[in-house]
Amino acid sequence: MGQLTLGVGEYGASNIIGEEVKTYALGSCIAVILLDPQTRTIGMAHIALPDSSINKNKAAEKPGYFADTAIPALLEEMARYGCHKKGKGMVVKLCGGANVMDTNDTFQIGKRNALAIKKILWAHDMGAVAEDLGGNFSRTVSVSVESGLVTLSSPGRPSWQL
Amino acid sequence: MNKKLSHSELLAIVKSVPMLTPSANQLLQLTAQEDHDLADVVNLVKTDAKLTARVLKVVNSAAFGLLSNITSIDRAISYLGERIIVSIAIGDSAxxxxxxxxxxxxxxxGDLWRHDLRTAIAAREVASQSGADISPDLAFTAGLLHDxxxxxxxxxxxxxxxxxxxMIRSDESVDYLTAEVAMVGFDHTQAGYELAKIWQLPEALVEVIRYHHQPSQAGEANRALVYAVHLGDNIAMLSGFxxxxxxxxxxxxxxxGNYLSLTPIDLENIILTVDSEFSKLQESLTANGEE
Structure with missing residues (x-):
């Protein structure tokens, strides 16, 4: 089966039946998954940090790295597959955003990523219908283009669906 | 339930591990000293023909994209810097x-090496950005060896x-260390500590290996360093490695917070640096293992 694998800070889309869109080991990173029922296209971005203002060069080179640049870039990419430019009718799912076992705010990167992503989605009039965020474990996620089924796995745990 | 190891069984496992090469060992001793300089590193590497060849291979690997080949070991070491030399020697030796x-x-x-390399880079960044008096090079080496x-x-x-x-989800264990002890009688920091002693690593590295999950228990002299690796380890795990x-x-x-000052923005910058440095370093060090 074909596979579109996305690394940290990458985004992409597929409408090839039989293909899977996959990303490995989301720690505090978040996978934004956009499913477009109209065109049967699956888009995904593997986002590492909330805000591109800390490094504009990196954002220009890898827009998928930051929440504020990744979502517009992913929507633009999906428009190439015939999807609505502003994401109308798309189903949004989010997973990842883990945190270390910590009481201290500095290290809550997963939480800050989730907040930033939700804010940007709201600005686009979009909201997640399903999410598997937080906790203190790493997730690998794959989406079947054919069924739209989102499958998650983590070492030492049975896999589950979202 | 797995069989718990006795202390003598643990020591037998540790003793079955090959020793570090003499040059790797001396390099770790030397670079843990505050007042060493690069010339000492050069002299040491020169005593080991195999290590010299590896260093030249790495510096001339595609990852550094040099226009002309470096053939002198002195130039290679000053170009690569101490950290990369130590990584090569450790990789070569263990x-x-x-x-x-x-x-x-x-x-x-390969997961362990990738985790260690990311911890090393993150610990070095924490050491240099946090305002603490810790050698970034030593933090890097400690990160490589901690696990x-x-x-x-x-x-x-x-x-x-x-x-x-x-066990952790049900609060029966507070963390993976206690779970390891419940399963096999020892946790990975205790096992690593025994190896560090047999390898005769410098005290600072021994303490990092032993206390990287409980930095407050490290001796005062090395505590800031142990905290830097503790954070580096967490940053590596957070970034999916x-x-x-x-x-x-x-x-x-x-x-x-008593030893290192780090804002959320510092942390985000460190995550960014670790990502970009890691790819470069991994690519160059892969040349290390090729004959």
Missing amino acids: GKLFDKELAGYEATG IGKALISDYLLGTAPDAIQ GTGADSMQYPLDPGY
Whole structure:
């Protein structure tokens, strides 16, 4: 089966039946998954940090790295597959955003990523219908283009669906 | 339930591990001293023909994209810097341990080395950005070595990961260390500590290996360094590079604030730097193992 694998800070889309869109080991990173029922296209971005203002060069080179640049870039990419430019009718799912076992705010990167992503989605009039965020474990996620089924796995745990 | 190891069984496992090469050992001793300089490193590397050849191979690898080949070891070392030389020597000397498939943690071969390399880069960045008086080079080396104990006990942990995670989720264990002790009698920091003593590593590195999950228990002299590696380890795990089932299953000690100053923005910058440095370093060090 074909596979579109996305690394940290990458985004992409597929409408090839039989293909899977996959990303490995989301720690505090978040996978934004956009499913477009109209065109049967699956888009995904593997986002590492909330805000591109800390490094504009990196954002220009890898827009998928930051929440504020990744979502517009992913929507633009999906428009190439015939999807609505502003994401109308798309189903949004989010997973990842883990945190270390910590009481201290500095290290809550997963939480800050989730907040930033939700804010940007709201600005686009979009909201997640399903999410598997937080906790203190790493997730690998794959989406079947054919069924739209989102499958998650983590070492030492049975896999589950979202 | 897996069989618990006795202390003498643990020591037998540790003693079955090959010693570091003399040059790697001396390099670790030398670079842990505050007042060494690069010329000392050069002189040491020159005593080891195999290491010299490796260093030249790495500096001339595609990752550095040099226009003309470097043939002098002096120039190669000053170009690469101490950290990369230490990485090459450790990889050369104990590569088998680092590349071991950590099946007991449900991790694959190479995961330990990748985690260690990311921890090393993150610890170095924490050391240099936090305003603490810690040698960034030493923090890097300590990051490379901190989890070596996992390679020693992984085989004995085989099949325990789901139970270990369940123990933590149900609050029966506070973290993966206690779960390791429940499963095999020792945790990876205790196993690593025994190896560090047999390898006669410098005290600072011994303490990092032993206390990287409980930095407050390290001696005052090395505590800031141990905290830097503690944070580096957590940053590596957060960025998706753990060693399998135990990833993020350890509490972060907020006491780091007494030794290191780090804002959320500093942390985000460190995550960015680790990502970009890691790809470059990994590519160049791969040239290390090729004949």
